Structure formats: C-alpha cells, structure tokens
Amino acid sequence: MSRYGASFYPAKFRFKTLYPVERLNDKWLRLAGIPLVAFFGDWIFYDEINRRHGQSFWLDVVVGVLEASLLWTVARYGILRSRRRFPALGQTRQRIGFQIGWFLVTTALFRFGTSLLYDLSLLWGYHYTPMRYVYNIAAGIFCIIPIAAIYEGIYLYRQWKVTYYEAEELKKINLQTQLESLKEQVKPHFLFNSLNTLQGLVLEDEKQKAVSFIGNLSHVYRYLLQSNEQPLISLERELEFVRAYIDLLKTRFENGLNLLVEVAPDLLDYHLPPLTLQMLVENAVKHNVVSSSLPLTIRMYSDAGHNLIVLNTLQKKKATVPSNKTGLVNISAKYRLMNQPDIVIQQTDTHFQVIVPLLKPETV
Structure with missing residues (x-):
C-alpha cells in the first residue's frame, strides 16, 4: 500500500496543508511589545500612586518589564495550546473562548501572586488593600487584551489567506480536470x-x-x-x-x-x-x-x-x-x-x- 507523498506532485500541484500549527514567529513583536506594555501600563495605571509615595516611575517600568515578560510568556503558551486544539478557521469561536478562559485564570493568579509579594515585602512602601488586589488583576487583564487581539488578528488573516488561495487552486484544478476529461472524450x-x-x-x-x-x-x-x-x-x-x-x-x-x-x-x-x-x-x-x-x-x-x-x-x-x-x-x-x-x-x-x-x- 502506498500514499502519494509531496514528491509525487508536479510543482504546480504542491501547496500548504490547510490549518498548519506553526511555531510563533513573534520575536520582534515581543521585543517591541513588552517594553511598550510595561511603559504605558505603568503610566496609565500606576503613575499617580507612585508619585504620591515618592516612587521612581522608571523603577516601576523596569519591574513592569519583568512582569510583562512573564505574563506575555504565559499568555503566549495559552495561545499556542488553543491553536493546537482548535486550528481551523471554523473553530475560531472555540479557540477564542479557550484563550479568554486561559487569560482570565492565569492573569488573575499571576497578578494576585505578584500583588501579594509586593504587599508582604512593602516593595512600594505601602500595604495593598483588597481593592488594590482587584485593581492590579484588572490592569493585567486590560494589558493582555491588545496582545491577544494582535496574535489572533494575525492568525485569522493568515488562515483566511491560506483558505482563499487554496479555494482558488481548487477551482483551477476542477477546471483543469473537466478540461482534461472533455479533451479526452x-x-x-x-x-x-x-x-x-x-x-x-x-x-x-x-x-x-x-x-x-x-x-x-x-x-x-x-x-x-x-x-x-x-x-x-x-x-x-x-x-x-x-x-x-x-x-x-x-x-x-x-x-x-x-x-x-x-x-x-x-x-x-x-x-x-x-x-x-x-x-x-x-x-x-x-x-x-x-x-x-x-x-x-x-x-x-x-x-x-x-x-x-x-x-x-x-x-x-x-x-x-x-x-x-x-x-x-x-x-x-x-x-x-x-x-x-x-x-x-x-x-x-x-x-x-x-x-x-x-x-x-x-x-x-
């Protein structure tokens, strides 16, 4: 028994497999995105409270870069898992649903853990109230949303592109098959x-x-x-x-x-x-x-x-x-x-x- 492999096909019939699970080629996105998330996150959510307690904005940015790196890595892992489980264009809802659940749970746990660490160590010079814990978790989720949107947007575009071009290729092959059959007759x-x-x-x-x-x-x-x-x-x-x-x-x-x-x-x-x-x-x-x-x-x-x-x-x-x-x-x-x-x-x-x-x- 034998299945036709890629070498069987002439060059014009070789094409990508639909919905491949590829490695994330996001090196430059992370290099640019992590500092930006840390900078704007601290500026939007923590600049005022830092000023009240005499904390350095740039120290907060450095700590924010470390947090953003870890949080980004965890989110990225969830994105990869969602694509492996629901890779198809028709499974977009399931994939996004998986990601939402992943981001909510992991971000909440991560931000609660870091808040507890800061609270116990008094790193920023003050204790955290229960509302401060909730605020930190919400800020983390807010920062994750644009990251997830960028990844999913790029993925959907690539899937649409593959689907479109393979549909066009299928039309060409259908027409060629009909032409060859008609020519034969x-x-x-x-x-x-x-x-x-x-x-x-x-x-x-x-x-x-x-x-x-x-x-x-x-x-x-x-x-x-x-x-x-x-x-x-x-x-x-x-x-x-x-x-x-x-x-x-x-x-x-x-x-x-x-x-x-x-x-x-x-x-x-x-x-x-x-x-x-x-x-x-x-x-x-x-x-x-x-x-x-x-x-x-x-x-x-x-x-x-x-x-x-x-x-x-x-x-x-x-x-x-x-x-x-x-x-x-x-x-x-x-x-x-x-x-x-x-x-x-x-x-x-x-x-x-x-x-x-x-x-x-x-x-x-």
Missing part, C-alpha cells in the same frame, strides 16, 4: 470510435442499441459540461454517469469490459469530487488489455470506513502507454485542498486498487 479516436460504433449499429439495424448509445453519449457530454457547477457531487449521480460511460465503452468492447457496483445504499448521498470515477475507469481501460478473451473487470464497492474502493484486474498492455498520471494527481489534489483524507493506491501482481474517501453530506 473529444479526441479524434474517441469520436471516430463512437461514430463507427453508431454507424455499425445503424447498418446492422440495431435501432434500439443505437438509440441507447446516443442517449448515453448525450448523458456523458452533458455531465462533463455541467460538472463544473460544484466542487462535489453525490455518489449516486457519479455512479449514474459512470454507468452511462461504461455502456458507451461496452458497445465497443462488448463482453471485454465488466463493471460491478456494490455500494451500501446509505452511502449514495455521500459526496466526492465530480469525474473521479470516470478518471479511474479511463485509467484502467487505458493501461490494460480489454478483450472478450481477457475481460477487464472493474469493481466498485464500499467498506465500513465510508470509502469507495475501485478495483480492476491488472492485465497490462505489452506496449507501454505514455502517462503523466494527471488524473490521479488531480483527484488527490482535490482531496488535499479540501483538507480531507487522501486517496490510497494499492497494486499487486493481479489487481490495481484506489481507495476513495466519501464525504458526509453535512461536511460538504
């Missing part, structure tokens, strides 16, 4: 084969088969042209399209191609990227011998893990068929861009298999 050999097959049916007076063939051909092209309307489609609709596509191929290959579908009914409402199954069928037909004496069997079935397994017998053509693996790359890229489990590819001496994750309707 309008290639001269496909049209000539289709027209020759249709001509043969007409000459043999197989009117019913000819009508069915035209209907399937129309269904295939209509689906190809309309599949760009949404990034995901239900498994039921995708299977309907694949059956029409297989019927087209069976008109040419007759008993040389077989499709077996064994999907749990409750999974038909699940979703997957459009044209996924068509590309897997196309890949199987392209690289394997298809004949009445050596039939190619493609089996599509579901498992307990809400996956669709596409399995085909492996009977490779003697002549190597050129391939850039664009179809498999596009399928995998779509799942990765949607931050969903990647497809899994397995190959033995007798079979080739692709495990395609199905997405629950409520996650779409």
